[in-house]
Amino acid sequence: MCEVEIKLNTIDDxxxxxxxxxxxxxxxxxxxxxxxxxxxxxxxIFSLDLSKKLVLIIQSDDECEIDKxxxxxxxxxxx
Numbered sequence: 001m002c003e004v005e006i007k008l009n010t011i012d013d014x015x016x017x018x019x020x021x022x023x024x025x026x027x028x029x030x031x032x033x034x035x036x037x038x039x040x041x042x043x044x045i046f047s048l049d050l051s052k053k054l055v056l057i058i059q060s061d062d063e064c065e066i067d068k069x070x071x072x073x074x075x076x077x078x079x
Contacts, residue, residue: 026060
């Protein structure tokens with residue numbers, strides 16, 4: 001399991017993130033305050049406050065897969 005902070009600034013960012021993570025078999029969750037949604041759900045993500053940083057949970061124990069995911073979604077990760 002891995003946690004990264006992400007920021008989604010536009011509707012296209014949400015669409016692109018969902019498209020990126022849907023290509024992987026593992027589960028993803030996005031946490032905003034006390035709310036947790038499936039990161040593969042556009043409607044779930046739009047129910048969150050996107051003006052704030054979000055926490056993306058990657059539910060995988062495979063370090064190689066986690067690295068591939070981070071490379072794929074790198075533009076959304078807060079540094």
